[in-house]
Amino acid sequence: MKPILEVDHVGKKYRISHRAGPYLSFRERLWHTFSFDKTEAEDFWALREVSFSVMPGESMGIIGRNGAGKSTLLKILSKITPPTTGRIVSRGRIASLLEVGTGFHPELTGRENVFLNGSLLGMKRKEIEQKFDEIVAFSGVEKFLDTPLKHYSSGMQLRLAFAVAAFLEPEILIIDEVLAVGDAEFQKKCLGKMEDVSKSGRTILFVSHNMAAVENLCDRAVLLEGGQHIFAGPVADVIEQYNSRNLVSQTEIKLPKPLDAHAWLDTLTFADRQEPVYYFGESIVLRATYVSEKEIHPCLGMVVSSIDGTKLINANNRYQKDGQETFRGTTGTITCQLGAVPLMEGKYTVSLFFGDEKSDTHIIEQAATFEVKERDLWGTKKTPPRKASYLWWPVQFTLTN
């Protein structure tokens, strides 16, 4: 049997010019033509020499950190942008879902949007008409079909959007992290629907940060790093590779320097630790060092997430008043006292957002990981049930009769 999708030495080069906007102004173009300084653009390979093939009926996961080239690969597969080198041979109709609800218009009714979106995704009008009732039933917004979309809640919009996408019937379905949104129950429903799709013999390419979802849905996976494909194989092996490569358990982590930022984070340290392991109820201290080309007031944001991607904690000194607003520097250390973080037993990741008081210049998703271990904090010989929740809240209980 021939593979349904062959990706053969695919590369994508972007020209990064050190300008503000992604598009040109005519003046810049003219200026560029007449100036001697041609060095302002630099080549950047978002993808390089990526090759893999997918057999019919197989579900392939594509994993990697932010900036690994996952989105670029999806864009090329979806024909949105052409590759610079290499080629892809496809032996089936591809439909891609890089976003749910593309083309949804707030002024149109739910019914109208189903038709518009379905047709954008490549469905024929007849096909949409046939599946219309099923789509509506899946979305659960029957009552509001003739209401303009602008009066929908964001959850309802999402459900309707996913419902349309769920009834696509291409031979190859490409899905970006559309499942990262929506409430847990609906996510489950979507995952179930996608499992049905893959069981019905269609081929799925699935990109996600959500390792649990990838493991659930995919047989094999490709691991991308820095635009290159470094590992492919059974999904469990690839996820293990990903975890060991990217979520390195070190206490001092050297962070990747961004290409074009003027201020960036250099290292992140779990202070006073041999390894990033904390016992339930212990205080966590993080220390980050930064470098900046100009003097800035450094602002660091962090999001602590569970290993399956649920965002739990958010903090950022940009929005807090701490009496250090006048602090400025080109290099330095930011110490973050998280205090006794009420995290239950499990693995957690930290994403970092660094910048000045106005905006973030350096964003590192899943920069580091740490573990929280169970212990009998109060000496009661009883520990709270593990899977009840991620957070333990130190509630003050008062008993009266």
Next chain:
Amino acid sequence: MPEPTEFTIDASRRGVFHFSELWRYRELFFFFTWRDIKIKYKQTVLGFLWAILQPLLMMVIFTFFFGRALNIPSGNLPYPIYVFSGLLVWNLFSSGLTSAANSMVSNAPIIKKIYFPRLVIPISSILVALFDTLMGFVLFALLLIAYQQPVFWWAVLVWPMCILVGALATLGLGVWLSALNVKYRDFRYVIPFLVQVLFFLTPVIYPITLIDVPALQYALALSPMYAVVELFRYPLTGQWHDGWLVAISLGANVIFLLIGAVYFKRTEDFFADFA
């Protein structure tokens, strides 16, 4: 036509028009056009009446200022008929061109997320303008009756053809500008200006005979809409000024259409990177 099941994606898929692909996506033309018409008149009290009211009010204003106050000649036609017949096809061009030229940028979120032949977008925005023109045509017919204007029978052939040529004229410049606009946002400012200038350079509200320098007449005939406006009035008057001028204008149309199509095709693949 079913979509071919085996295809290749590589760096060199530029340069050729896939008419079969455009045909396969024919329903998308309908959906885009239908969406834009719906949105255009949503939450308006008068709705589709606006498509008729706009040219009507323009006609009244032009008749008052140019016909009455400035006494601009209009041959053997009543000035309101003269100006409305010009405005009808002109509006097709001006609103079609403006929306087509901005269509790529305003649909950027879709372009970045879904593949379909990009040509669908500017063509659909011209179809929206075409819809307005057809609405205006109803009013035009009423106007002809009100003024008891004699019309040659072959108008039924000439008028649809004029509207088609007008749509093609709009398409040529429209797709060119839409592609340029993706790359150079300067064109956002150029377009309204260009439409305004062309309006005065095209004999919509005055006859070209008002200009008595032949060289200048030939230069003005380069305006893509000259031929359309002139031909559209032909079944009303039974005469035209100079066949060569019409030919020049039609030739200009062909050239614009070619330039527009080639430039669009050459840049189309990279819209998602720039938009």
